[in-house]
Amino acid sequence: MVEYRPSLGSTTQLWLPAAAAAVLVLVSCIFCTVSIQRTGNAKFIAPFVGSKHAWLARWSFFYAAETVIHEGHTKYEGKPWKLTGNDVIVLPHRYLNEIRKLPFHQANAMQANLDNMQSKFTHLDILNTTRLFVQVLKTKVNPQLALMIPTVRRELDAAFANEVPPPSINEGDWTSVPAFQTIHRIVGRVSARIFGGQELRDDSNWLNTAEGYLHNIFVTAITIRLVPYGFKTVASWFLPCSWKISWNFWKAKRILYPYIRYRKSIVEEKAAEFARKRRDEFPDVLQYLIEQATGRDAELMSLASMVLSLSLASNHTTAMALTEALYDLCTYPEYQTELREEVRSVIEADGGWRKTSLVKMRKLDSFIKESQRMRPPSLMGYKRKITENITLSDGLQLPAGAHVEFAIVPIQQDNTINSTEFDGLRYYRLRQAPSQAHRHQFATTSESVLHFGHGQNSCPGRFMASNVIKMTLGKMMLEYDFKLDQFKRPEGIHAFEYNFPNPEVHLLLRKRNQMPSV
Numbered sequence: 001m002v003e004y005r006p007s008l009g010s011t012t013q014l015w016l017p018a019a020a021a022a023v024l025v026l027v028s029c030i031f032c033t034v035s036i037q038r039t040g041n042a043k044f045i046a047p048f049v050g051s052k053h054a055w056l057a058r059w060s061f062f063y064a065a066e067t068v069i070h071e072g073h074t075k076y077e078g079k080p081w082k083l084t085g086n087d088v089i090v091l092p093h094r095y096l097n098e099i100r101k102l103p104f105h106q107a108n109a110m111q112a113n114l115d116n117m118q119s120k121f122t123h124l125d126i127l128n129t130t131r132l133f134v135q136v137l138k139t140k141v142n143p144q145l146a147l148m149i150p151t152v153r154r155e156l157d158a159a160f161a162n163e164v165p166p167p168s169i170n171e172g173d174w175t176s177v178p179a180f181q182t183i184h185r186i187v188g189r190v191s192a193r194i195f196g197g198q199e200l201r202d203d204s205n206w207l208n209t210a211e212g213y214l215h216n217i218f219v220t221a222i223t224i225r226l227v228p229y230g231f232k233t234v235a236s237w238f239l240p241c242s243w244k245i246s247w248n249f250w251k252a253k254r255i256l257y258p259y260i261r262y263r264k265s266i267v268e269e270k271a272a273e274f275a276r277k278r279r280d281e282f283p284d285v286l287q288y289l290i291e292q293a294t295g296r297d298a299e300l301m302s303l304a305s306m307v308l309s310l311s312l313a314s315n316h317t318t319a320m321a322l323t324e325a326l327y328d329l330c331t332y333p334e335y336q337t338e339l340r341e342e343v344r345s346v347i348e349a350d351g352g353w354r355k356t357s358l359v360k361m362r363k364l365d366s367f368i369k370e371s372q373r374m375r376p377p378s379l380m381g382y383k384r385k386i387t388e389n390i391t392l393s394d395g396l397q398l399p400a401g402a403h404v405e406f407a408i409v410p411i412q413q414d415n416t417i418n419s420t421e422f423d424g425l426r427y428y429r430l431r432q433a434p435s436q437a438h439r440h441q442f443a444t445t446s447e448s449v450l451h452f453g454h455g456q457n458s459c460p461g462r463f464m465a466s467n468v469i470k471m472t473l474g475k476m477m478l479e480y481d482f483k484l485d486q487f488k489r490p491e492g493i494h495a496f497e498y499n500f501p502n503p504e505v506h507l508l509l510r511k512r513n514q515m516p517s518v
């Protein structure tokens with residue numbers, strides 16, 4: 001009898017192709033590593049801070065970015081230095097203005113931020129193919145922030161009703177919720193309404209998909225940054241969070257495509273109705289994207305990517321700033337009475353929340369700005385990809401392909417009096433000085449306050465973020481007593497230059513008795 005054997009071939013036959021494939025992968029990895037080493041940053045001569053071995057330097061930067069940045073900033077004051085091998089050239093503050101004045105085609109902010117987020121492996125490259133979503137924020141959203149305020153107000157009420165359940169018997173009057181997670185959900189709901197309308201806001205599938213996408217992008221970007229250049233592709237094949245990005249994207253498209261198709265089909269016949277409604281209520285960003293898009297931007301894939309990318313740019317950053325400000329309000333409760341009184345008196349005088357009310361809340365604005373100074377989302381910033389050889393005014397040559405950044409936190413601290421002290425009314429007092437009333441606001445950028453960038457590519461969503469943060473904190477102060485489940489200021493989580501609010505802390509909320517009539 002002939003025994004059946006599956007035709008897998010002999011052991012030698014199996015090993016040969018496997019070995020050949022392994023050699024091929026190794027050779028291409030080495031080739032990539034060597035070719036990358038000869039371009040961009042590698043051509044620029046500057047001292048390395050941290051280990052000479054790039055991968056060791058990446059690990060130490062991953063764990064102790066603050067120490068590494070402090071070392072570079074103090075040791076090479078006024079001179080360029082390199083971070084994590086050849087990954088980043090850190091330029092001293094005095095070059096900021098010159099870099100700021102370079103045109104986009106010479107110093108590309110988006111490309112630098114995408115490189116930082118490892119866009120090839122996080123599938124974000126599409127963002128560098130269009131500027132439409134930036135234009136829409138600047139020309140359609142920002143001029144209509146006043147119209148957006150009643151919408152945000154309503155969405156916040158609904159989001160709190162959903163995310164803050166009534167207290168259980170065990171908790172007495174207090175309801176305990178995970179702080180960062182709850183704030184994230186609240187911000188996610190508000191921005192889903194602003195970006196995609198009521199249908200997206202009410203779609204829990206969308207809220208979960210957008211949240212999952214964001215989480216997986218960050219985890220993948222941070223993990224891949226640790227891997228040497230030539231091995232990143234291979235590493236990404238083995239990372240579940242990287243596969244999940246594609247899954248999240250696929251799900252997002254399934255949710256958005258029918259919805260965008262429907263919107264496109266009615267956009268012309270309903271033009272008059274939309275225009276009329278628009279006088280009373282902020283429509284949504286998707287509507288503007290559809291109306292403004294031409295050519296490839298008008299394809300379903302591009303429109304869906306833009307909506308998802310806006311959630312990426314907006315939700316995490318806003319939720320982080322809001323959570324940190326909340327942690328500070330609980331850590332320094334002495335500010336609560338004064339800020340609560342400011343919010344109460346302004347909205348009583350204005351008869352409700354108005355755009356002008358938010359402008360008048362100068363103490364609250366100052367507190368949020370101080371919180372951002374002390375707990376910035378990123379220690380490094382003003383990232384630019386230099387796309388052609390450039391010689392700066394003092395002769396410094398930046399080669400094409402260089403990736404430059406600035407140590408934005410030490411720069412701000414150098415320009416702040418008593419910089420280690422938390423002073424919630426620091427910026428409020430600065431604004432009292434003659435001709436300073438419009439400066440030093442949370443959303444104001446300057447040459448030494450760079451958390452939103454500065455100049456032509458500064459964050460176009462910062463005004464919206466400022467409003468959402470103020471309205472959420474204002475609502476909380478008027479309607480709730482709140483405290484943390486711990487006395488110490490919660491320590492954040494650090495990974496590379498990023499700081500994330502502590503996700504373990506619980507917030508305890510209790511309804512206040514006297515509700516103002518707003």
Ligand code: HEM
Binds near residue numbers: 137453460461464
């Ligand atoms: C506290 C919250 C936020 C922080 C800290 C923040 C921070 C930043 C930073 C640092 C940049 C890069 C600036 C540069 O490269 O010079 C940026 C760009 C950007 N942000 Fe924000 N952001 C926030 C909220 C938002 C929101 C709410 C939106 C959307 C509504 C948004 C949309 C964008 C976009 C589209 C860009 C790219 C701008 C361009 O390429 O010209 N951001 N943001």
